Amino acid sequence: MPSVTNEVRIVCWNIEHNGRGRSGGDDHRDLARDILASIEPHIVLRQELTGAWDRGKADLYAEANRLGGLVPFMPAPREGRSNNPVGVLIDPTMFCVDAYFEHDLPSKAICNPRVRLKGCPKPLNLASAHLCHYDPDLRATEARRITTLADSGRSALVGMDANSYPHTQLETVALPDWDKIEDRVHYQHRTIERDGGRISDTRPDEILSGGARPVFTDLALHAAALSQPGALAATASLKRTDQGTAQRIDRIYGTPDVAAALVALEVYADDAVAEVSDHALLLARFDLDVLRRALTPTR
Template sequence: MTCDDTELRVACCNLEHNGGDDQTRQLAHGILASYRPHIVFRQELTGAWDHGKRALFEEATALGGMFPFMTEPREGRSRNPTGVMVDPRMFDIVAHTDHDLPWKAICHVQVRLKDCPKILHLASGHLCHFDPDLRATEARRLTTLADHGRTALTGMDGNSYPHRSPDEVSEPLIWAKVKDPVHFQHRTIERNGVRVSDTRPSEILTGGPKAVFTDLAHHAGTVLGQPGALTPTASLKREDQGPPQRIDWILGTPDWAPALRRVEVLDTEDVRRVTDHALVIAAFDLAAVQQILSTAA
């Protein structure tokens, strides 16, 4: 990806168990830093809360001095928190709140683009890996970011599937051939007496004529003529859960779609060395973003 000063770059990065060790984390930070993101939606900040959030601040420093936020791990719940990082040279921080949910909290940060009055709501989500019903609840919670005419961007590991399957380039999932029975229970729902892939979060967030969010990779792939934006993102390693699917999403309220320049999915050899998810990058025209955020709600 070419980086220039006329665009705003947003990354969604699920780093498997936060890299697991210092060397892997450093390689991951270098990959992410090379794209010079202004906003990063992070998943699996495993252990980053420990020792005064040392690993969180190390990552923020490696990314050029970003301002980092993360959810606090809760006892008895997921130990893989979500986080948001923003470039303080581009944004002023307004507020940080966690949306507490039964398994994994959503990290929600409010910012203002410099010299622009409208608040931008940012949220990093990692939908529940084991419960389709809870994923639907988490997706509905994310819709509140856009309530009352607010503008929002969210990046997540959806642990579920896009609902517009004819447009996807992933090899179709044939559940009868999936070897992992637990994965089958986690990722399917019953419709008309048949177990099918869970697409409810995608339907809730981006479906219908009154969609709350735009799936920006889908927009890039079908409107901007960038089929690579629909490249599958996970799992890049396991072979017992069927072929990789596009489960990592960057979504924006519909006002963001006209500003989108491109979406890229990075599943390079180095990315596969550090994680089981591809890195997703969305680039927006900065002047168009300034226009979006120029009028306060």
């Protein structure tokens, strides 16, 4: 994939089990790194860094090195919790790292480096999140915690596996028909009570990008408004069929100033991506000059 010099490329990807394969399955780590390297990303927002903390974080550094020497961050796995941490990898030739935070929540910690686009005074909060897969109430709490990254006029960009659904009527993928899904556990994990019935859980998206004064812009919806309907394609699962049709559960959000620099949001779910993971890869392309102006506010 040819690179474009005047753009910033940001990838969000849940690489299933970090490409290691489950129960002795095929190892796809090299293929995953090749796919990412072909994009030449400046920022990678990763989910399911399974095993990447082991052996001195060897897998994490192997991915960062394969991508041209990106600077990697990830929280340590927490005892008794998910063993699939998230992470963020950053191009040090384009961004300076100002600080690093971890938001420790009962399921998975949120990885939150704070960076500056070189030459720009305003910081940018980056975050990778993987919302709780089993508890809708905890997902709502996690989403509210993410809103704090935009507090006090801060700029932020967040990529996640939301394990929940978009809330608007503008989607091109219909929400699950729960009468046709026999997995009772999945039903409990992904639905909420509302108006006396059970519906698909859309609360995280409502908290992040809903209402009259939304905190974030859903970049796929913004791209669709820029005549890119493919940005609203389903992202997961690319493999399972027992939990209903694939849905747009992987999303990237930006504060409005950052979203204004978006040029395109692309969803990659080709054979190579599907061989690696049950999640599509999201690529957000930003105009570098517009982003630079957004992060250089006038007094």
